[in-house]
Amino acid sequence: MTRIVGEVMTREVVEAYRGTPFKELVRLLDRHRISGLPVVDHDDKVVGVISGTDLIRRQATRATDGRARRFRLPWPGRSTRRADAVAGATTAAELMSSPAITVHPEQRVGDAARVMERHGVERLPVVDEEDRLIGIATRRDLLRVFLRTDDEIRRDVLDEVVGRGLGLAADSVAVSVRDGVVTLEGGPEQRVDAASAIWLTYRIDGVIGVVNRLNVRVEAGPFSPSKGPTGPGRENP
Template identity: 75%
Template sequence: MARIIGEVMTREVVEAHPETPFKDLVRLLDRHRISGLPVVDEDDKVVGVISETDLIHHQAVRSTDLPARRFRLAPPRRRSARRTAARTAQELMSTPAVTVHPEQRITDAARVMERHGVERLPVVDEEDRLIGIATRRDLLRVFLRTDDEIRQEILDAVATHALGLPTHEVNVSVRDGMVTLQGSVEQRADIPSAIRLAYRVDGVVGVVNGLNVHPAPGPLGPSAGPTEPGGGHH
């Protein structure tokens, strides 16, 4: 069974508020040895996310900024200028925040992270209130599952239930998360299905296919053997 975000998320979340000053944000990240945190309003609803990148960008732009009276800023530069003057989380945070729910699968959260290029996802309840946070490290915990756990799940979910294959016809071995499937199946279409389902099991690093198809029965049935001498049709 695929694991969900609620099983691996961090429940004790370091958070900031829209009015949290720049220096306090830096202190929070340093004190807790984290690279980012969610920003919540008075109802614990996530309104944005602050990352080290946001804070470093603020300092980088500020250090290269020249007196505004000497230049007329073009529209693309005005946003950078506003960030240069930013002093609170509300002005520095990235919005809108990309969030997930605890019942979502870990694989779904990984895709969201990849799609949006983020390293952490605030986890919210049905009312969008913050209840946890999932980082890339949290998601990687699924790969700490033992080989025996992975093997048993594949046997249960893939071999017997999903494809209806008897376990004595499919051998599953797992070493360091690498799965090897061996044995025989009735139909050739069962082979890619078995590989695909094995990949969906949490903790699987890769799948080596050793499955083959049962030999097809011969064209001659038991009653289609040689005709007895003197036989034939009249």
């Protein structure tokens, strides 16, 4: 089973508005023990994201700006206009990172994780088709897929990879799983598209590695990656 964002996201979201003042933002983060929150407009559409880093940056900027002005020192690598804007920020609209990086509930957890990593963010607001906030996905939410048991992963590999993906009988490929690492084994009498088998297995939630012991000639298939090793031994995603 491949899980989607809507299945793991947190539905009760702590949010702020454009006009939420600095101190209230700090209170929200502290009271709910969170490191960030989305900023929405009057239609609940996400317009930005506030993190503890944003708030600390504002305070650090004010302190540094004050010393720079006192001693008439220039801002290294930063314009005076930008420094003034950050130091003088008092509301969520002035402090937030915008536009927000968002995801939709029907997206795969793996895809959301890649978006999170690509943009270097800790949380992703989840929005509906009209960009209204319906939840939030944090790193912790996405990591829950790796709590799946080895038996659950093995059943999915047999069903979705061997059966549905490759169109083979369940006993055509021997599948074993230990601590999330899947081992695929098959005899020379069975023609198996090894590259596709490996690629599809990595798409199963909870899989952290694949060991290829398919003793057959590797055939290029519709799911084959464009490059990368496909020989015996542990494969990279």
